Amino acid sequence: MTGSICGTGSYIPRFTMDNNDIAKLVDTSDEWIRERTGIIRRHIIKEETTVSMASEAGKRALENAGMDAEEIDLILVATISSNVLLPCTACEVQKNLGAVNAVCLDLGGTACSGFVLAYNTAEAYLSWGIYKTALVIGSESLSAITNWGDRGTCILFGDGAGAAVLKAQEGVSYLPAVHSDGAKGDALTCRSRYEVNGITKKDSYISAEENEYFIQMDGQAVFKFAVKKVPEVIGEVLELNSLGKEDIDLYILHQANRRIVEAVAKRLEEPIEKFPMNLQEYGNTSSASIPILLDELNRAGRLKPGQRLLLAGFGAGLTWAASILRLPE
Ligand code: UT7
Numbered sequence: 001m002t003g004s005i006c007g008t009g010s011y012i013p014r015f016t017m018d019n020n021d022i023a024k025l026v027d028t029s030d031e032w033i034r035e036r037t038g039i040i041r042r043h044i045i046k047e048e049t050t051v052s053m054a055s056e057a058g059k060r061a062l063e064n065a066g067m068d069a070e071e072i073d074l075i076l077v078a079t080i081s082s083n084v085l086l087p088c089t090a091c092e093v094q095k096n097l098g099a100v101n102a103v104c105l106d107l108g109g110t111a112c113s114g115f116v117l118a119y120n121t122a123e124a125y126l127s128w129g130i131y132k133t134a135l136v137i138g139s140e141s142l143s144a145i146t147n148w149g150d151r152g153t154c155i156l157f158g159d160g161a162g163a164a165v166l167k168a169q170e171g172v173s174y175l176p177a178v179h180s181d182g183a184k185g186d187a188l189t190c191r192s193r194y195e196v197n198g199i200t201k202k203d204s205y206i207s208a209e210e211n212e213y214f215i216q217m218d219g220q221a222v223f224k225f226a227v228k229k230v231p232e233v234i235g236e237v238l239e240l241n242s243l244g245k246e247d248i249d250l251y252i253l254h255q256a257n258r259r260i261v262e263a264v265a266k267r268l269e270e271p272i273e274k275f276p277m278n279l280q281e282y283g284n285t286s287s288a289s290i291p292i293l294l295d296e297l298n299r300a301g302r303l304k305p306g307q308r309l310l311l312a313g314f315g316a317g318l319t320w321a322a323s324i325l326r327l328p329e
Contacts, residue, residue, distance in 0.1 A: 002173040003126030003134060004328045007065025007165035010295040011056035012282065013043040019155070026151035033155045038258025042158030042283035044143045049083040053161035054139035055096035057291070061135065061163035062097070064298070069099040072165075073131035076122050078107045078114030078287035080190070080316070081141045089139065099135070111188070112254045112315025113178075114138055114287030115162070116323050119311065120176045122166050123323070127173035137163040138287035145190055147214035156256070157215070158283035162291025174324040177237040179229070181318045187221040188316040190214060222315075226260045229320045230312055231267040237310065237322040245270055248324070249307040250297070254314055255279035255289035264312075276302070286315065305329045 018041040019030035033039055045053070054077055062069060077090040084092070090104035110117045115138040122134035139161035148154050191212045230253065238244060251274055253261050258279060265272045278293050285292060290311055297303050307327045314320040 001127045001129060001168055002171040003123040003166035004169045004171060005164045005294070005325060006167045006328060007061045007067065008163065008291065008295040008298045009057045009060025009062070009064055010160065010162040010292045011053040011060070012160045012292070013045045013048050013053070015044050015046045016041045017044055022155055025148055026154060028151045028155055036259070037156065038277070038280055039156065039283045040280045043160055045141050045159045048141070048159070050079055050081050050139045050141045051083060051089050051092040051096070053159070054079070054089055054137045054163070055093045057139065057161035057163040058093050058097055058135050058137055061165045065165040067133070067165060069097040070101055072099045072102045072133050072135050074122060074125060074134040075099060075102045075104045075137070076107060076118045076134060077137045077139060078110060078118040079139050080109060080111050080114070080286060081145055082106065082108070083141065093137065102135070103131070109316070110287070110319060111317065112256065112284070112286045112289070113313035113317070113319040113321045115290040116176070116311050116313040116321040117178065119164070120178065120321070120323055123173065126166055126168040129168065132168045134166040135163060136166060136291070137161060138289070138291050140286045140288045142215070142286055145215055147211055150211070150214070152219050153215050153217050156284045158285050160282055160285045160288045160292055162288050162293070162295050164291055164294060169328060171326060174241045175237070176321060176323040177233050177240055178321040179233065179319065184225070184318045185316070187218045187225065187318060189216050223257070223260065225318055226256065226314050227263040227267070230260070230264045230314055233320050233322045234264070234268060234310060234312055237324055241324055243324065247308055248274070248310045250309050251275045252290055252293055252309055252311045254312065255282065255293060256284045303327055
């Protein structure tokens with residue numbers, strides 16, 4: 001038994017900022033951003049929220065799967081940028097969709113590995129027969145936690161949501177490869193904005209303008225980590241499942257930087273055509289990047305029955321993860 005993807009959806013905010021718009025905020029240029037990252041523009045929330053984007057992406061995935069919301073047993077949302085702490089985003093999605101029979105939970109803090117970890121979690125529930133259907137979502141409003149005065153980070157991020165519907169079906173359940181290295185966590189941080197403690201820190205409210213309340217990143221350290229660990233974890237997940245590179249039709253990597261994707265392809269000695277990219281249009285949308293890409297490929301007719309996909313995410317924690325899935329015949 002396995003959890004097969006049988007529908008996808010996404011929601012992208014309409015408002016965009018291209019590299020020239022960013023160059024009005026910080027000392028950078030379209031040329032520098034394109035060359036170093038491959039990013040051309042990113043979409044930014046205006047009236048949308050993490051919850052509203054997650055709900056719309058989920059609704060579109062259900063429509064694509066031809067399912068009603070009541071048929072969903074589990075809703076899992078990966079996000080680091082929920083607009084509310086309580087209730088969790090998954091419960092808000094349940095309410096908005098009318099998925100009255102679903103168990104709902106968020107996977108917070110797993111950032112750019114978030115969708116792969118959420119997919120693994122849902123797949124494990126389905127392959128053990130605990131639930132029959134799951135809606136797995138990655139949704140991010142990174143613009144709300146970005147320091148728009150820091151050129152090392154604000155050029156990178158964008159907002160959006162993607163979703164996939166999984167159904168328990170006969171088939172092989174592949175083992176995932178997942179790693180965490182908390183000792184390297186300082187390379188990518190964002191402190192809580194809710195550090196005011198009514199009992200012990202009454203007078204110590206720290207302004208949200210302070211830089212540490214936004215995403216802070218040692219870009220070079222994260223870059224080096226990604227180009228080393230992503231090929232390693234891809235090799236590991238293939239070996240774990242006794243598969244070779246020739247068994248993989250497409251590598252769906254977290255969309256952080258074109259140079260990272262190209263370096264991974266080169267290290268694996270795989271053609272770059274097997275690594276679809278859309279970061280030029282959306283920037284890095286953290287947990288949303290993989291399901292947004294999946295949905296684009298699906299709607300463009302590039303996902304075919306029986307194809308094997310390899311998903312790989314990497315980011316804050318530090319964490320990195322890879323999973324293999326087979327599309328239903
Ligand atoms: O989602 C997972 C987490 N995130 C990532 O995967 C991001 C990983 N890191 C990266 O993508 C890259 O490290 C960045 C795109 C963030 C930076 O690219 P880089 O090639 O590593 O640049 P760098 O930090 O080595 O900086 C090179 C030069 C420096 O100038 P000098 O010292 O050589 O004169 C920087 O000051 O470029 C300068 N620089 C910029 N110039 C124009 C740094 N940021 C910018 C900028 N515009 N935005």
